[in-house]
Amino acid sequence: MASENQHSVLKVTNLSIGYSHKKKDTVVAQNLSFELNKGELIGMVGANGIGKSTLLRTLTGMQKPLAGTISILGKKLEEYHPLELASLLSVVFTEAPASKNLSVLEFVSLGRQPYTNWMGTLTPNDKEKIDWALEITDTQKLSQRKCFELSDGQLQRVAIARALAQDTPIIILDEPTTHLDLYHRAYVLKLLKKLTKETEKIILFSTHEIDLAIQLSDKIGVLTTDAFYFDQPCKLIEEGKFNALFPEDIILFDAKTGRFTIKD
Amino acid sequence: METQKSYKKVFLLLFVLLIAFFLVNISLGSVAIPLKDIFASFFGGDVSKSSWEYIITQYRVPKAITAILVGSGLGAAGLFMQTLFRNPLAGPFVLGLSSGASLGVAFLILGAGAFGGFLSNALVSEWSLVLASAFGSFLVLLAVLAVTFRVKDTMAILIIGLMFGSVTSAVVAVLSYFTNAEKLQQYVFWSFGSLGNQSWNGVLILTICVLVGLFIAFFSVKSLNALLLGENYAKSLGVQLKRTTLLIIFSTSILAGAITAFAGPIAFIGLAVPHITRQWVTTSNHRVLLPAVLLLGAIVMLICDSIAQIPFSEYTLPINAITSLVGAPVVIWLLVRKKKLLF
Numbered sequence: 001m002a003s004e005n006q007h008s009v010l011k012v013t014n015l016s017i018g019y020s021h022k023k024k025d026t027v028v029a030q031n032l033s034f035e036l037n038k039g040e041l042i043g044m045v046g047a048n049g050i051g052k053s054t055l056l057r058t059l060t061g062m063q064k065p066l067a068g069t070i071s072i073l074g075k076k077l078e079e080y081h082p083l084e085l086a087s088l089l090s091v092v093f094t095e096a097p098a099s100k101n102l103s104v105l106e107f108v109s110l111g112r113q114p115y116t117n118w119m120g121t122l123t124p125n126d127k128e129k130i131d132w133a134l135e136i137t138d139t140q141k142l143s144q145r146k147c148f149e150l151s152d153g154q155l156q157r158v159a160i161a162r163a164l165a166q167d168t169p170i171i172i173l174d175e176p177t178t179h180l181d182l183y184h185r186a187y188v189l190k191l192l193k194k195l196t197k198e199t200e201k202i203i204l205f206s207t208h209e210i211d212l213a214i215q216l217s218d219k220i221g222v223l224t225t226d227a228f229y230f231d232q233p234c235k236l237i238e239e240g241k242f243n244a245l246f247p248e249d250i251i252l253f254d255a256k257t258g259r260f261t262i263k264d
Numbered sequence: 265m266e267t268q269k270s271y272k273k274v275f276l277l278l279f280v281l282l283i284a285f286f287l288v289n290i291s292l293g294s295v296a297i298p299l300k301d302i303f304a305s306f307f308g309g310d311v312s313k314s315s316w317e318y319i320i321t322q323y324r325v326p327k328a329i330t331a332i333l334v335g336s337g338l339g340a341a342g343l344f345m346q347t348l349f350r351n352p353l354a355g356p357f358v359l360g361l362s363s364g365a366s367l368g369v370a371f372l373i374l375g376a377g378a379f380g381g382f383l384s385n386a387l388v389s390e391w392s393l394v395l396a397s398a399f400g401s402f403l404v405l406l407a408v409l410a411v412t413f414r415v416k417d418t419m420a421i422l423i424i425g426l427m428f429g430s431v432t433s434a435v436v437a438v439l440s441y442f443t444n445a446e447k448l449q450q451y452v453f454w455s456f457g458s459l460g461n462q463s464w465n466g467v468l469i470l471t472i473c474v475l476v477g478l479f480i481a482f483f484s485v486k487s488l489n490a491l492l493l494g495e496n497y498a499k500s501l502g503v504q505l506k507r508t509t510l511l512i513i514f515s516t517s518i519l520a521g522a523i524t525a526f527a528g529p530i531a532f533i534g535l536a537v538p539h540i541t542r543q544w545v546t547t548s549n550h551r552v553l554l555p556a557v558l559l560l561g562a563i564v565m566l567i568c569d570s571i572a573q574i575p576f577s578e579y580t581l582p583i584n585a586i587t588s589l590v591g592a593p594v595v596i597w598l599l600v601r602k603k604k605l606l607f
Binding site for chain 2: 062082083085086087091093097099101103110113118148166
């Protein structure tokens with residue numbers, strides 16, 4: 001193992017994802033293999049319903065894989081105790097917190113749960129981590145606001161702050177740019193980029209913002225109906241993989257500009 | 265969960281209010297007893313009239329303690345259910361827990377009547393009443409939970425609760441057809457709800473049940489906080505969802521079941537008290553919220569009971585009517601004034 005890539009943290013081998021229902025398996029995607037290294041920002045792109053969410057749910061342990069393995073730091077995902085896993089992997093879901101009555105500070109500090117005692121008492125170290133998370137996402141000023149008072153852009157930043165407070169080497173975000181305007185989409189993705197560089201965290205996000213993902217991600221996973229491609233964005237462009245994303249009747253990928261254009 | 269504000273003053277105020285209303289509750293009744301004599305009977309001093317001492321120690325104090333237990337227990341049960349179902353309208357009464365408990369009791373009282381004679385007296389003891397009613401509410405809660413796994417819709421859950429209410433009254437109607445008038449009367453009086461006429465033995469049993477229920481919940485405070493984020497987030501924070509859910513359901517059934525067994529189905533306390541508390545204690549942290557709900561629930565129940573007594577008269581109103589009269593407007597006010605109910 002040591003002879004392999006030393007920066008590898010998360011490794012996926014021959015993964016099949018999908019749903020198992022009454023002994024019948026519905027395969028959404030299969031033969032996925034990739035490796036995530038320290039400090040990488042990874043985008044997952046794919047058409048609606050192609051299985052991005054299923055993949056993310058499987059990677060976070062919310063859903064069992066149909067076949068293949070996911071391992072973090074050499075240990076299989078399912079062998080981790082829930083609490084142990086919570087200190088390695090944090091998730092930002094698309095949904096807002098169920099209780100909108102939570103204050104931003106309360107929301108973010110819940111990220112410390114895997115580390116606190118049975119009463120949830122915060123130590124000075126916990127508070128330091130929370131302050132840092134609020135600061136780096138520029139949300140300190142919001143800390144006393146209630147979640148229902150926030151705009152979508154603010155809420156997304158706060159959700160990221162919560163994941164940062166959880167202090168994990170891996171963060172997985174499910175479509176962090178939905179509901180946001182162009183400025184905030186770029187803001188959120190740039191923030192993620194900055195975090196990977198400054199903290200060496202692995203940040204994986206699914207998105208529909210293909211052009212933004214190409215500009216910022218270190219690697220991109222492209223989920224299509226037939227195959228899964230995983231590489232650096234420039235290589236994927238060279239090989240013309242992005243055209244496999246959608247049916248080619250309306251839009252085409254322009255390799256020069258790195259974005260989709262309407263077909264004449 | 266970090267909570268910046270200090271709530272010491274709020275708790276001090278609540279505590280003082282609790283003591284004050286406890287004393288007011290004891291001094292009011294068909295005969296007014298001066299505070300001096302209340303203290304005298306507590307601490308073994310000379311009470312002006314010996315009948316007063318008997319009224320206080322054998323009737324009013326057990327009743328006031330029952331009120332405290334009922335208010336605290338139902339308030340806590342409501343708080344847990346609002347968090348567990350992530351639904352601001354959840355409560356033991358709304359979700360049909362009280363109906364389930366009633367059904368259990370109906371089967372016990374009316375069903376035992378159908379068996380007749382010797383068996384019926386043996387069956388209807390305080391403990392069996394508690395068991396039947398806790399079991400009833402446990403079953404309803406499991407059913408509601410099974411529904412929430414399939415339907416994520418808030419409305420559906422509430423409608424299920426209403427349906428359980430209808431089923432209960434239907435089953436009770438069928439049962440009452442086959443029982444004698446005496447048993448039926450016993451059930452009807454129970455269903456009005458009453459805090460009074462509790463023996464010290466009964467108060468002790470209720471205290472044990474409420475403490476057990478709260479004890480279980482006490483260890484779930486951290487998980488309850490995580491549940492505020494929703495199931496997915498809670499899971500990703502390492503919360504063992506099934507175990508936590510089961511513990512909370514268990515605790516809630518014991519609380520709601522035991523209280524309903526002793527005091528009858530009491531409406532709105534479980535729903536309204538957590539919401540009133542949130543107006544004062546603005547944090548969502550259960551470590552602060554739960555003790556505040558316990559105190560406020562006790563205070564509200566003592567007030568309701570004092571009103572139900574109709575001071576200086578010989579009439580006593582059914583406690584269920586008073587809690588509805590107090591609780592329903594509060595919920596409506598919160599909805600209209602605040603435009604939304606948050607949990």
